[in-house]
Each structure stands twice: as structure tokens, then as C-alpha cells.
Amino acid sequence: xxxxxxxxxxxxxxxxxxxxxxxxxxxxxxxxxxxxxxxxxxxxxxxxxxxxxxxxxxxxxxxxxxxxxxxxxxxxxxxxxxxxxxxxxxxxxxxxxxxxxxxxxxxxxxxxxxxxxxxxxxxxxxxxxxxxxxxxxxxxxxxxxxxxxxxxxxxxxxxxxxxxxxxxxxxxxxxxxxxxxxxxxxxxxxxxxxxxxxxxxx
Amino acid sequence: xxxxxxxxxxxxxxxxxxxxxxxxxxxxxxxxxxxxxxxxxxxxxxxxxxxxxxxxxxxxxxxxxxxxxxxxxxxxxxxxxxxxxxxxxxxxxxxxxxxxxxxxxxxxxxxxxxxxxxxxxxxxxxxxxxxxxxxxxxxxxxxxxxxxxxxxxxxxxxxxxxxxxxxxxxxxxxxxxxxxxxxxxxxxxxxxxxxxxxxxxx
Numbered sequence: 001x002x003x004x005x006x007x008x009x010x011x012x013x014x015x016x017x018x019x020x021x022x023x024x025x026x027x028x029x030x031x032x033x034x035x036x037x038x039x040x041x042x043x044x045x046x047x048x049x050x051x052x053x054x055x056x057x058x059x060x061x062x063x064x065x066x067x068x069x070x071x072x073x074x075x076x077x078x079x080x081x082x083x084x085x086x087x088x089x090x091x092x093x094x095x096x097x098x099x100x101x102x103x104x105x106x107x108x109x110x111x112x113x114x115x116x117x118x119x120x121x122x123x124x125x126x127x128x129x130x131x132x133x134x135x136x137x138x139x140x141x142x143x144x145x146x147x148x149x150x151x152x153x154x155x156x157x158x159x160x161x162x163x164x165x166x167x168x169x170x171x172x173x174x175x176x177x178x179x180x181x182x183x184x185x186x187x188x189x190x191x192x193x194x195x196x197x198x199x200x201x202x
Numbered sequence: 203x204x205x206x207x208x209x210x211x212x213x214x215x216x217x218x219x220x221x222x223x224x225x226x227x228x229x230x231x232x233x234x235x236x237x238x239x240x241x242x243x244x245x246x247x248x249x250x251x252x253x254x255x256x257x258x259x260x261x262x263x264x265x266x267x268x269x270x271x272x273x274x275x276x277x278x279x280x281x282x283x284x285x286x287x288x289x290x291x292x293x294x295x296x297x298x299x300x301x302x303x304x305x306x307x308x309x310x311x312x313x314x315x316x317x318x319x320x321x322x323x324x325x326x327x328x329x330x331x332x333x334x335x336x337x338x339x340x341x342x343x344x345x346x347x348x349x350x351x352x353x354x355x356x357x358x359x360x361x362x363x364x365x366x367x368x369x370x371x372x373x374x375x376x377x378x379x380x381x382x383x384x385x386x387x388x389x390x391x392x393x394x395x396x397x398x399x400x401x402x403x404x
Contacts, residue, residue, distance in 0.1 A: 048293070049293075049297055049335055050331075050335070051300075058286075060286075062289050062290065062293050063293050063296075063297075064292065064293045064296040064297070066292070066296065067289055067292035067293045067295075067296055068289070070288075070289075070292060071285055071286075071288070071289040071292075074285050074288075075285060083273055083276050083277060084260075084262075084273075086272075086273070086276075087264050087269055087270070087272075087273040088264065090266065090268070090269035090272060090273075091250070091251075091264050091265050091266045091269045093269075094265075094266040094268065094269055095251050095265075095266070098253075101303060105307060111316065114313065114316055129252075133251055133252070
């Protein structure tokens with residue numbers, strides 16, 4: 001049978017893993033189409049915005065990882081009940097995404113001198129400030145990112161976790177902040193998510 | 203009567219204006235609380251994430267401009283009908299937001315030499331590439347940002363427009379891309395939006 005979804009992304013976690021984790025959780029079936037960097041120029045003109053990730057279903061393609069994650073979250077009952085619930089999820093997702101943007105601005109800095117300056121500056125202020133806020137958020141939400149229960153924000157966070165740690169040069173992120181690690185571990189504890197992750201790392 | 207919403211932001215357009223335009227459109231009443239930069243340190247600890255903009259209603263505060271704009275868009279019937287509609291709106295909003303992030307990374311660069319390098323590089327590639335994509339999107343969508351009709355994405359774009367132009371050092375953005383200007387002009391043509399904008403600029 002043809003899978004319901006085809007998901008196109010590079011063969012890395014980065015911006016794609018959150019969507020893959022949600023697709024695994026949803027168990028509707030998806031083709032995990034991993035495009036090596038060297039094949040990207042050929043594929044790029046066929047995407048909506050010349051960007052990946054891209055999800056394809058019902059003959060249409062959609063770009064933008066957070067948009068796709070929110071869509072799947074709504075489909076799978078992971079997006080709260082009211083508009084205010086959805087606002088709280090979005091708010092917390094964007095806080096995490098702000099940290100990602102900051103970490104990326106250091107990680108992808110081309111000038112080596114500026115890059116090290118940024119790491120020095122961010123490691124002393126921006127990174128711990130965001131991490132403390134996210135940690136407090138999780139503690140306030142009973143071990144979840146939002147609403148005190150499982151939402152797509154937990155998947156978004158779990159999917160970004162390794163990428164965030166690498167971009168912040170903080171491989172011990174989960175040890176420093178056990179509450180953050182707990183969110184990640186819970187997502188990977190769902191049998192279909194675990195099966196996906198085990199298959200990828202096998 | 204107490205206004206339904208209080209909206210807290212600096213006395214500039216930047217990340218706040220999209221929400222103000224939506225609040226003006228919705229006509230539920232809002233207090234446009236503009237906090238001068240020098241008062242921000244006092245106010246900051248009372249916000250959810252130490253960030254603005256913040257919207258306050260029903261005794262709760264919420265941060266993050268796009269989250270708030272999406273919430274109001276859903277309330278005001280500007281968010282499509284299906285989950286796929288919402289996905290398309292979000293996708294297109296994030297394309298615009300990607301351009302904002304790029305423009306901000308040049309505009310807020312502290313090192314003057316790097317800053318000018320970034321402007322040189324982005325003005326030749328990143329900025330025109332994004333603008334062409336947004337232009338094509340608007341033409342494909344019959345003069346709107348998404349779904350071929352009015353959505354909160356138009357308000358998001360209209361609210362960001364001056365800020366985007368300034369950050370890209372492109373004051374003639376609307377002249378270069380008339381389709382983009384058309385989206386902005388339509389939003390400001392709604393009587394309650396026009397009344398708000400006229401009152402602010404008076």
C-alpha cells in the first residue's frame with residue numbers, strides 16, 4: 001500500500017525529526033524520504049519554497065517544519081481543545097524556536113572569529129537564560145512543554161533536542177537539565193516512535 | 203468599559219503591529235499599551251518570557267507575536283476552514299518570517315564590518331530570492347498571502363511591511379513589488395484598521 005505521507009528532508013534530524021516523530025506516533029504510514037545533500041539541487045526546484053522539510057499528501061506539498069508539526073498535532077489530538085490552549089502551545093513552541101534561531105546564528109556563523117565571540121557571549125547569557133525559562137516551563141507544566149499534558153510541542157522539542165544540544169555545543173544538555181531530558185524520553189517511549197527511532201539507528 | 207484586550211509592546215511597529223491591526227479589525231476593543239524602552243526593564247519581569255509583545259485577556263498573558271496573530275485570526279474567521287487551509291496559511295507566514303529573521307540578522311549585527319558584508323551578500327541573493335517567492339505567492343493567491351482570500355497572513359504581512367523594508371534597507375519595497383504593496387493597502391482599507399492607523403499617526 002502507498003503510504004499516506006511522504007516526508008522529504010536531509011538524512012539528519014535537525015528541522016525534520018519533529019515531524020518524523022509525529023508521523024511515527026500517528027501510525028498512518030509515511031515514507032521517510034531522505035535526500036542526500038548532493039541530490040538536493042536536483043530536488044529543490046520541485047519544492048514549494050526551495051526549502052526542506054516538505055511533506056506530501058493528497059497530491060499536494062507543504063513546507064515549513066513547525067507548520068507541518070502543528071498540522072499533525074491537530075490531526076492526532078495533540079493540540080489542546082480551545083483556541084486559548086492552542087495559543088499556549090504555540091507560545092511555548094516559539095520560545096523554543098527562538099533558542100534554536102539563536103543557537104543557529106552561532107553555529108552557522110561563517111567568520112570563525114565572530115563565531116567564537118558569539119559562542120562566548122551566548123554561553124554566558126542567551127543559552128542559559130532560555131534553558132532556565134524552558135526548564136521552568138516544563139516544571140510548571142508537570143513535565144510537559146504546554147498545557148500540563150502531552151501535546152505536539154513535546155514532539156517538536158524532542159525532535160529538536162539533539163540539534164539544539166549540538167548547536168549550543170552542549171552535548172550534556174539532558175544531564176544539565178533533567179526536566180528537558182524527561183520530555184524527550186517520554187516522546188521516545190511511545191512504541192511506534194521507539195520502533196521508528198530504533199529502525200533509523202539500526 | 204474595560205477593553206477586552208490589553209496589548210503590551212514598544213511604541214513601534216516591528217513585531218507588534220500585526221497584532222494591533224488584527225485587534226483593530228476585530229473591533230472588540232483593545233488598550234494599545236505602548237511601553238517606552240526606558241520603562242521596559244521594570245515591566246519585563248511581569249511578562250511570561252521576558253519578551254514583548256504580550257497580549258492580556260481574561261486575566262492571562264500570552265507572548266509571541268505569530269502565536270497571538272494566529273489566535274486572533276482564528277477568532278475573527280481569518281484562518282481558513284480545514285486543517286489543510288491552516289497549514290497553507292502557516293507555511294506562507296513562516297516564509298515571510300524567515301525573511302524577517304534574515305533581515306534582522308543583518309540589521310542587528312553589532313560588528314559594523316560584518317554588518318555591511320551581510321547587507322552586501324543578502325541584497326544580492328537572500329533578499330531578492332525571498333521577495334520573488336513572496337511576490338509569486340501573492341500573484342498565485344489572487345492578491346493575497348494565502349488561500350486566494352483574506353486571512354490573518356495578510357495582516358501579519360501588512361504589520362511587518364515597514365519593518366521589513368527598513369531592515370532590508372529597501373524603503374521602496376512597495377514600489378519594487380506592487381503586489382506586496384497591494385496586500386498592505388487592502389488591510390489598511392478596512393475602516394476600523396484605517397481608523398486605528400490614522401489615530402496612531404495623528
